[in-house]
Amino acid sequence: MTDNKELNQEKEIEKNSKNSFLKKLKNLKLIILFLIWFISILFSFGLGFKLGTKKALLSSSWFKDYQRMFLGPAKKPPFKPFHFFEDELINHFGLFGEVIKNDILNSQIIIKDNNNLEKVIKITQETIILKFREKIDQAQIKEGEQIMVISSSENNEIKAKFIRVFPKIKL
Secondary structure (H helix, E strand, C coil): CHHHHHHHHHHHHHHHHHHHHHHHHHHHHHHHHHHHHHHHHHHHHHHHHHHHHHHHHHHHHHHHHHHHHHHCCCCCCCCCCCCCCCCCCCCCCEEEEEEEEEECCCCEEEEEECCCCEEEEECCCCCEEEECCEECCHHHCCCCCEEEEEEEEECCEEEEEEEEEECCCCC
C-alpha cells in the first residue's frame, strides 16, 4: 500500500511538474509574442519617424530653393574684378515678391520684388494658382502675401503661367 501511495505521489508530482512546465512554457510563449509585437510596433514607429523626417527635410530644402532660384543670392560678392554680371541671377521667367495690389477687374496682380521694383502680372484663364496644395482663384490672393510666379513675356506683358502663394515671409 505504501508503494502505491508513493507511486501515486510520484505521479502527482510528475503531473504537477509537467503542468508547471507547460504553464511556464505557455507564459514564455506569451512573453515572446508580446516582445515580437512590441518590437514590430517600435520598428513601424521608427520607420514612420524616419520617413517623416526625410519628407520634412525635402520640403524645407525645396522651399529654400524656390527663394534662391527666384530671389537670387542673398549677398552680392564683396569683390568683383569684372562687371560682366551687374545684376546677378535675374530670371526673366520667374518672379518672387510681395503682393501690393490684386486688381481682379483687370486680371492683374502688382507685386514688389526684392529690388523694390513694382511688376504687373497678367492673369489668364490658363494660370494655375496654388496656396500650399490647394487650387485657389485670384480673388483669394491678399495684399501682403508673398507669391512666386512662373511666367512668359509677350508684348511687354508678364503673363503668369503658374503662381504659388506663400504666407508673409520676412526676408
